[in-house]
Amino acid sequence: MTTTRVPRIPPLPPAEWPPVLRSLLADSHRDGPGRENLFGTLAHHPVLAHAWLSLARVLTHEGTLGHRRRELIVLRVAHRLDAPYVYRRHRTPAADAGLTDAEIDATGADLDAHAWAGEDSDLLEAADLLAVNSPVPEGLWGRLARVLSPGQLVELLVLAGQTATMCATLNTLHTPSDQQPSLVVxxxxxxxxxxxxxxxxxxEVFEQDEEDGRVTLLVPEPDARCADEVRFAADLCPSGAITLVDDEEPARS
Incomplete structure (x- = not known):
């Protein structure tokens, strides 16, 4: 089985957004690009969109955790929930918050694979647990409580929950990233x-020749919506005749 990137509910184009939603996006350029499909998806429910984005704005601009802590939590939850839209979207804010490229990459790997400092390690461990609604043990909670105020602890929980909700929503709806990686077959x-x-x-990409039975490539650079199907096709090929080159992973055959 393979998933598809064809959205179950296509994002509305900006021309169809309610004015308040367009205003929210226009007023938040400092949050960076990459949210048009998110906003376009939320535009199907303007009241909910306003509430969701108001909470996101509080967590991003009025929160007290600090930018580094916030991005560590968001990246880790997105990784644990296999949410590429959210993970890719937050790589740039994470770099702006002071995380190195190595640290950002490490949020998508086993925690033991990187020498995380004490507080960072505790935050990432908490994110792992909160992402899947597992209990936070007393020892970990105590370590967090020694460096975070009660308000920051509440914010940590809400941030992890809001991120998980966003990941589940975008994953279930197959909402594509605004910048789709190129794919060459x-x-x-x-x-x-x-x-x-x-x-x-x-x-749509491959066709079997009726004369010699071999496969013919119809579209060398298929639309991003077909990317998952093309990757599945490459995995199925018993002879390794299909090689893919894209921005998500190294070439393989």
């Missing part, structure tokens, strides 16, 4: 063994 017909599984997985 390379096909070695000499290696093709005529299994045809790729044609079944991505018929």
């Amino acid at each position: 390379r096909l070695d017909r000499e290696r093709c063994c005529s299994a045809g599984q790729c044609v079944g997985a991505a018929p």
